[in-house]
Amino acid sequence: MNCSDDDLQLLVVGLDAGCLPILEPLFESGETPTLRRLFDIGASGPLESQIPPWTASAWPSLYTGKNPGKHGVFDFLSFDGYDWDVVNSTHVRERAIWELLSDHGLSSVVVNVPVTHPPREFDGALIPGLTAPEDPDCHPEGILEEIEANCGGYRVYPQAGPEPYRSIEGYERTIELRGKAFRYLLERFAPEFGFVQFQLTDSVFHERPGDKKAIEAVYRAVDREVAATIEAFDPENLLVVSDHGMGKVRGREFRVNEFLRDRGYLAAQSGGEGMPTWSRAYQNDLLEGDDAGDHEPGALERAIEVAAAFGITTQRVASALDLVGLKEPIGRRVPNDVIRAGSEQVDFPESTAYVRSKSELGVRINLEGREPNGQVSEDEYEAFRSELIEELSAVRTPEGDPMFDAVEPRERYFEGQEVERAPDVVTVPAAFDNAIVAELTGERFGDPVEPWNHKRMGVVAAAGTDVDESASLSGATIFDVAPTICALFDVPVDEAMDGEELPIVAPSERRQYPAYDPEPITATDDAGVEDRLSDLGYL
Structure with missing residues (x-):
């Protein structure tokens, strides 16, 4: 890649929950002409997400190129004994792609990417996204105030504006301010790499499920901002990526903790002692x-x-x-x-197995020596885990269909130094048309509370002067994005990355980089962040 001092060499546009089943009708109806053109002229296809295919874990996988067993984020929540906290950037134990580029003399502007607060040092600028507070620390210090003064404001979440709660006007204004801030920073820092993420392409499905008018308005607004950015900065290359897909949930909701209680593995109680650090963000x-x-x-x-x-x-x-x-x-x-x-709640210290969070898609074992009041000894662990896997694998919905596509030990999906943070047993709902929840309701099965939810297949598209636009992208995975970015900049790929360069670009050299030395983990402890995640159904 030939870089001049003031050229934007690569623009990455992140569409949270973007996928072909959502995009293709928008293309056909003419709602998103800019995105359609990029898909028409470039290489494009499905992008397989990870397990679990949820925002807080999947974006760190995309921007580090490594699975959660290496970067350490498995969910919106992190657990320490029976306590929990919302994840933030200090929970990500691997270097982000913009930090790797910075080490090679390349600057970046990163806006709204989830799990990037508090920001870490690198050459460029960063405004964090989901799991950040509404008035977040940014990099460099003082840049948010500068943006607010020059762009007419900024907001991480649409609820921060004057528009009505969950309104189309609030969505559109949030996206407009996102685009303005991104372009301001591109002008201000003249980076080689730009990465802007749009979260509302996911949130609209959680907040206004099936609302065609709202979905179209969100994607139209995103398309306008992408068009304005391309027109203003004419990037040499462009990648559109998503962290997972989105679709209707037509199957059943399985209350795993009810199943575990029926099997004698789980104790329950009322009165609020079941979650020692439960906050007022608890969704009900x-x-x-x-x-x-x-x-x-x-x-x-x-x-x-x-x-x-x-x-x-x-x-x-x-x-x-x-x-x-x-x-x-x-x-x-x-x-x-x-x-x-x-409400009945799980009594975690007195249980042997439980689901802590539905979006980590797993069952945790109350292991002696790991949890403060562990009920399962290390000698019993493997046999007990195998028993859980066998029993959960046999679960059928009331219609007689398998509840899960797979029930596996965590090592089947995760590999790396952070595997111990993962749930012990991973459950993959059948085609993601079924869903699991953690609540105790008295019944094992019910109709899904969320009629739309995440699917495994996202999307990727690539166009530009350094891109083979005729390449087939079949088999692309979320872990391939970071190596591809490295290759587009002729930067050696970290050999610890789990993906490969997409065939749109020639493979790059692989290199063993020094071990990453992340900052100590710090607490999020922000009621506003918890409230937002609760609004979206993640807590």
Whole structure:
């Protein structure tokens, strides 16, 4: 690649949850002419995601080129004993591609990529994305204030604006500000590498599932920003990538913890002690509204605790209210912690196995010597894990279909120094038309709460002067993106990366780099971040 001092040599556009089943109808209807042109002139195809195909783990895999067993992020949450925290960049234990490029004298501008807060040092600029607070630390220090002054504001999440909650106007304004900030930084820093990610192409499906008008508005807004960036900076090469796909969930929701309780592996209790660090972001079927969690513990909470002791849980109340059309209006007046007080929860210290988080797609074993109150000895571990795998593999939906495509030990999907952070058993729902959840509701199966959710296949497209636009991209995986970026810059590929260069570019030299020395892990501990993840259904 021939680089001049002021040329944008590679532009990467990240479409969270972008996939061909979503994009092709938009192409046909003329909603996204810029993206369609890129796909038409360049090489394109499906991009297989990882397990689990969820944002917080998949984007670090894409931008490091390494599986979660190496980079250490398996979910939106990280666990320490029975406590949890939302992941941030300090949980990513491998170098990002822009840091590797910086080591080779190349500068980058990175905007809105998930799990990049707090930012780490490199040559260029970074505004973090999902799991960052609304007013995040950026790199270099002071750049966010500069952007806000020159671009008319900035927001990580659409709720930070004046527009109505979950409104199309809020989505469009957030995307517009994202594009303006990115172009401002491209002008300000003149990098060789630019990477902008659009999260709302995923969020709109969680917040307004199946809303064609909202989905089209989000993609139109993204297309406008991509077009404006290409027109202003004329990048030599362009990659469109996604972390996973999106589609309807037509199967069943499996409450794995109910199954484990029925098998005698899981203990439950009411009153809120099951999650030692549970926050008011806890999602529940009764709650809507920003101020519902603000309260002092009082008579209502104590009353619900008493009711729970007699088996009158909020899950049962919700079902009854829904039948008579009162669930939503009453729910708006019930504080989150009150809901928690009447909900059955997993008693983690007293259980032998449990699901901590649905989006890590796995079961954790309460192992002696690893967890504070471990119930399974090291000598029993492998036999118990095999027993769990056998029992879960045999689960059938009420229609008699297999619940899972695979139930495997974690080593089947993860390899590296961080494997111990992974769930012990990995469960892969059948075609991702089924879903798992962690809640205790009294029933093993139900209809999916989320009618749209993640799929395994994302998308990739490549065009440009250094790209073989006739190449076939069949078999491309999320781990191939970072090696491909290295090759486009003639930078040696880290031999520890798990992917290969896509055939759009000639293979690059492989090199063993010095071991990465990340900063110590720090807590996120931000109620606003937790609230946002709860809004999206991840907590």
